[in-house]
Amino acid sequence: MTFYKKLSPLYNLAVFYFIISFLLRIVLFFHPITQSSFTIFQSLKIFSLGLISDFFVFVPASVFLWLYLIFISNSKYNKPSGFIILGLFVALFLYVASGKSIFDEYGGALPGIVLIFIGIKTALFALFLFLPKWRDKIRFWLFAFVIFLYVLLILQNGLSEYFFWNEFGVKYNFIAVNYLIYTNEVIGNIMQSYPVISIFSALFLVTGIVTYFILKNSRNYIDTIPTISEKVKITLIYLSLFTVSLIAIPTLAKAENSKNVFVNELQANGIYKFYLAFQNNKLDYFKFYKTLPNEEAFALLKHQFPNISKENTKRPTSSDSLENHKNVVLITIESLSAEFMRSYGNEQNITPFLDSLARKSLQFTNLYAAGNRTVRGLEAVTLCLPPTAGESVVKREDNKNKFSTGALFKQRGYNVKFMYGGDAFFDNMQDFYSGNGYQIVDKSSFSPDEITFSNVWGVCDEDMYRKAIKLMNAEAKENKPFFNHIMTVSNHRPFTYPNNKIDIPGDIKSRDGGVKYTDYALRKFFEMASKQSWFKNTVFVIVADHCASSAGKTQLPLDKYRIPAFIYDPNGKASKHNQLMSQIDLMPTLLGLLHFDYQSKFFGQDVLKPDYKPRAFIATYQDLGLIRDNILTILSPKQTVKQFELKLNPKPGVALEYQSHYDEIPLKTERTDLVNETISFYQTASDILKKKKYQK
Known part of the structure; x- marks a missing residue:
């Protein structure tokens, strides 16, 4: 028997892995979410370098198979x-x-x-x-199980990468690592979103068939167990490839340098992307990003906040009127992209109530979400600071006793609550909000008769709103103002909700249905609230936590961060604010409308003040962006800086203030002033958090 046949289990599984990876790239290449066209050169790069990456990733991924084979004797x-x-x-x-x-x-x-x-x-x-007589049979079935397990893992990974791309438009990233922690919600979401029984039945059937053929062509390894000298040769070959792989994998990753993000993502190996995300879930700004001397960074920040001194953001925020202690209800709506609303060009009429409410409110037409995760949106409206590198403050260990909107309301005698229809343990919300003085109301607070419908994410929005009305009625009797932050859940995959509420059935799992039901439930909330004694003395703040999708052909596609936001006062006048602003500015603007007089540490600003300088922060967990002067500046790890001119790509029939699509054209000449300003914002925010200067 020739020696190469002794490698048959390894190379047969490798060939199968390459086939699955190749087919996956083809599927993702033509996937509707891949909103890009590719040149011939880009296509060749995706599939050729992708295949080479797959080869080198398979080598270390098969280390347990090698160990198992070597010890057979x-x-x-x-x-x-x-x-x-x-x-x-x-x-x-x-x-x-x-x-x-x-x-x-x-x-x-x-x-x-x-x-x-x-x-x-x-x-x-x-x-x-x-049982020596049974040894060969036991070894065969154990060998078959190992092959079956590897085939299953290869197929399972392919399916997982497909579904992750289907949701986020990228290979595995930071989000995938986070999802490992919250298995109940994530597995439940998968169970309710997809035909799991059919998928897994097909998966196991295909795994069994493939295992049969690989086993047929690989069992010679156990029929004639290699000699010690042959195992030494196998080990030398494997360890040589393993060593080369450790060098080749990160080298090939550096070749993922196209200006088209989809090219980089399709070229990348998903397993290695997951490993990188796992390794980089904590990013030290000062270690990975371009910096300035700290004194210079804070001196630049002083241009934004003239009243600050030394290395902090503390400054007086005053008003020439008496404070107005109205009740405040902040509603952060799950995944509500601006593009879902009629004013931004949507023609499906899926947000009729929000469309009408916006016309009665102070509407912010040019506002950008800080990030693409719920925790980033919650961080933005609670702490009002830029999205620093790595994980959101909400999920960090040092997340308590921060200077927050809730703390300012609590100082004024408000009842302060965070209301969430799901389990507040998810995404560390309970730890964060309870650690910052909020009382938690989540699914565990509901009695059985208060729940009419629920899915894996929690009770439907209608149930949450009914609970909120009940609690606010009780609070109103205490003769104390209340600040209640409600986080919705219904506009989230699997997009299930009660039937017979809207004209899209709740069991067909439609994104449009999720949006329309969310809008319907909000209308019901306002119908109930308008009948309560406290309604006219309450200000409502409505904003999305982030967009429905973050996928785009650029690092930070602007349209995937544009969200609706408005402040509704039953006694107020409707108006529009069209200046560029950030999600972190929304609550400081509200505090300005209430004439709060306080010592602020917020990076967010009252955008209605005459000294406001328009800018917006948008980020992933590692790419930190600043929009200013029609230029997007992005800071990335390894001290990388990129700048793009933003050229409007207008959508017909949409008013100028609602246009959200821009072409990002690489800037030929660096705007150093904007680079330094971007560094200043993110570096000082990181410094203040690191040195615990953002405490209340």
């Missing part, structure tokens, strides 16, 4: 070595089971996982040792 079961090895396995099992092993120091599920693994290894070794 019969000699280890000979006497007395077999009994000695079994004794060592038993001793190791008892050591881990004692509860005093090194694994117990790490806590969590690790000791249990290790114990199960060692227990299985011990049991299998005993079977091989005491």
